[in-house]
Amino acid sequence: MIDRVIRCTDLGYFYRPNEWVFRGYNLEIAKGSVIAVLGPNGAGKTTLLKILLGLLPPRQGTVEVSMYPGFVPQISDVTFDYSVNDMVLMGRARSVALWRSPGAEDRRLVNEVLEHFGLTPLARRPFHELSGGQRQLVIIARALVAGAEILILDEPTASLDFANQRMILEWIEKLSRERNLTVLFTTHDPYHASVVADQVLLMNGPSDFIFGPSAEVLNDANLQSLYGVDMRTVSFLHNGLDMTAILPVLTSRSKSGS
Amino acid sequence: MSSKEKWIFDGWVGSVAFNLVLLTVLFTLLLVSLKIGRYPVSVGQIVHILASTPFLNAKRDGTNTVWIVLELIRLPRVLVVCLCGAALGMSGAAMQGTFRNPLVGPEITGVTAAASFGGALGILLGFSPLGTVASAFAWGMVGTAGTLLVSSLAPRSGTLGFILVGVILGALFSALVGLVESLADPATSLPNIVYWLLGGFGSADYRSVAIVAGAVSVAGPLLLLLSWRINLLSLSQTDAQSLGANVTALRWGVVALVTLLVAAQVSVSGGVGWVGFVIPHFARMIVGPEHSRLLPTSAGLGAVYLLTMDDLARTLSRQDIPISLLTASIGAPLFIVFFWRLQIRGWSRD
Numbered sequence: 001m002i003d004r005v006i007r008c009t010d011l012g013y014f015y016r017p018n019e020w021v022f023r024g025y026n027l028e029i030a031k032g033s034v035i036a037v038l039g040p041n042g043a044g045k046t047t048l049l050k051i052l053l054g055l056l057p058p059r060q061g062t063v064e065v066s067m068y069p070g071f072v073p074q075i076s077d078v079t080f081d082y083s084v085n086d087m088v089l090m091g092r093a094r095s096v097a098l099w100r101s102p103g104a105e106d107r108r109l110v111n112e113v114l115e116h117f118g119l120t121p122l123a124r125r126p127f128h129e130l131s132g133g134q135r136q137l138v139i140i141a142r143a144l145v146a147g148a149e150i151l152i153l154d155e156p157t158a159s160l161d162f163a164n165q166r167m168i169l170e171w172i173e174k175l176s177r178e179r180n181l182t183v184l185f186t187t188h189d190p191y192h193a194s195v196v197a198d199q200v201l202l203m204n205g206p207s208d209f210i211f212g213p214s215a216e217v218l219n220d221a222n223l224q225s226l227y228g229v230d231m232r233t234v235s236f237l238h239n240g241l242d243m244t245a246i247l248p249v250l251t252s253r254s255k256s257g258s
Numbered sequence: 259m260s261s262k263e264k265w266i267f268d269g270w271v272g273s274v275a276f277n278l279v280l281l282t283v284l285f286t287l288l289l290v291s292l293k294i295g296r297y298p299v300s301v302g303q304i305v306h307i308l309a310s311t312p313f314l315n316a317k318r319d320g321t322n323t324v325w326i327v328l329e330l331i332r333l334p335r336v337l338v339v340c341l342c343g344a345a346l347g348m349s350g351a352a353m354q355g356t357f358r359n360p361l362v363g364p365e366i367t368g369v370t371a372a373a374s375f376g377g378a379l380g381i382l383l384g385f386s387p388l389g390t391v392a393s394a395f396a397w398g399m400v401g402t403a404g405t406l407l408v409s410s411l412a413p414r415s416g417t418l419g420f421i422l423v424g425v426i427l428g429a430l431f432s433a434l435v436g437l438v439e440s441l442a443d444p445a446t447s448l449p450n451i452v453y454w455l456l457g458g459f460g461s462a463d464y465r466s467v468a469i470v471a472g473a474v475s476v477a478g479p480l481l482l483l484l485s486w487r488i489n490l491l492s493l494s495q496t497d498a499q500s501l502g503a504n505v506t507a508l509r510w511g512v513v514a515l516v517t518l519l520v521a522a523q524v525s526v527s528g529g530v531g532w533v534g535f536v537i538p539h540f541a542r543m544i545v546g547p548e549h550s551r552l553l554p555t556s557a558g559l560g561a562v563y564l565l566t567m568d569d570l571a572r573t574l575s576r577q578d579i580p581i582s583l584l585t586a587s588i589g590a591p592l593f594i595v596f597f598w599r600l601q602i603r604g605w606s607r608d
Contacts, residue, residue, distance in 0.1 A: 069500075081547055086489065090501060098487065
């Protein structure tokens with residue numbers, strides 16, 4: 001029997017009455033699976049994440065999340081120059097009483113998770129001196145130290161260079177495989193979804209969504225309809241493995257005319 | 259700059275070490291403050307009088323000038339100054355963290371302008387000194403409550419909306435202060451109002467000590483207990499909520515505690531600018547931005563700074579110089595030196 005951790009039934013949300021961001025969404029997400037959410041800007045991806053995090057009540061339908069979801073924002077917006085250690089320690093807020101500060105056990109858990117991500121040497125470094133990829137790892141570590149069993153990431157690879165994109169995707173895959181974490185992330189890159197996601201949700205307008213195994217959902221026709229741009233699946237061999245990349249067809253007037 | 263040099267006193271050990279140094283400086287400064295002044299008093303006399311006075315049970319000795327100068331004039335004054343400095347420093351650090359804004363000070367809620375109006379109104383209407391203090395305190399509370407109420411009309415405007423409303427209501431109360439001044443008798447109440455508004459501790463007595471100590475003993479420990487959680491308020495709202503913080507309740511809780519502190523300070527000494535705004539910047543450059551380390555250091559620095567300024571205010575000339583003139587005119591060059599040497603450390607600059 002599949003251990004289900006997220007179940008959305010007839011889910012809908014609007015900011016203004018009768019202007020639905022989405023409605024009628026039905027999703028069932030199994031424990032340990034990796035889900036990619038794709039959709040054009042304004043399709044409601046972040047709104048969906050907020051509902052799953054319990055920060056927005058749905059306007060329609062129900063949402064059941066059976067485990068604590070940890071959030072990893074796109075670019076963590078931090079006003080002050082906190083150290084890496086201080087940032088991760090904030091993950092303990094749920095476990096620390098209102099009038100208390102974190103104790104020895106909280107600090108032990110922080111050290112443990114920093115060690116797990118290889119961040120111990122950076123523990124006293126200011127958060128803003130880290131690379132984009134390291135910052136994302138710090139925020140993932142913060143979610144784990146909070147006891148998250150579901151990780152919800154908002155465009156975790158946006159504004160990262162290729163090496164950092166690969167590092168974050170590898171960590172997503174590793175956390176799912178080794179810790180049986182359920183991971184749900186939004187992305188604009190179908191290739192990233194095809195590499196790590198078991199299932200994909202395509203959000204394309206208020207009542208237009210597709211949810212299913214990534215191999216079935218991620219095809220040229222679905223993606224073309226989603227983004228309004230020609231998409232091509234490119235197959236290639238890498239280290240003896242069949243690989244597939246899904247790319248938008250971007251044309252340059254000067255080059256296509258030459 | 260290497261990360262090891264990031265803060266002058268780094269981590270818990272560093273901040274505790276700095277705070278111990280600060281406490282030693284403060285204690286020394288307290289004794290110096292009791293000694294200096296136009297009436298000469300020796301250290302031996304200070305120690306003897308302090309040691310022989312039962313706590314809150316001063317033996318009246320109206321014929322002993324040294325006792326009068328120390329017990330009735332200097333001691334309440336230095337105690338009020340210390341408490342106000344600590345309250346303002348801590349309040350500023352809490353408000354800058356809560357509103358994620360380096361330009362914010364404790365007066366941003368409108369409390370200072372409203373309390374100033376209350377005090378000026380009390381003097382205009384001929385209230386007793388205690389009535390004037392009560393009026394300032396009550397109007398300070400009204401100022402913050404008004405800012406909370408008006409900003410709640412547009413809940414999606416967030417912290418910026420609150421700051422904007424605070425500035426606007428602050429301007430309104432400043433205009434009302436101007437109105438009170440224009441109605442005041444130029445020969446009698448107007449000079450009192452103007453002098454009171456400039457801020458000063460010349461009239462400090464044990465009643466003032468009790469008012470500020472009462473506010474500090476309630477709001478100070480509560481703010482310190484909340485200080486680690488203020489870190490969460492400096493994240494984005496979604497981020498903080500996802501970590502389990504009740505952002506709205508926490509923010510208004512901090513505002514209420516700061517209002518209590520600032521209303522008490524303004525009611526006994528008039529408006530004292532600069533300390534709540536700049537001291538947290540100094541403290542952040544020294545121990546870093548983490549609020550459970552920042553708030554105690556801001557309180558200590560606020561007390562040391564204001565006590566130093568008050569010592570200057572009562573010794574530089576024959577008459578007391580209004581304290582706000584000194585806090586800003588000496589604080590601004592100091593801040594520029596820190597700013598140049600340390601590049602306003604503590605705030606993230608992407």
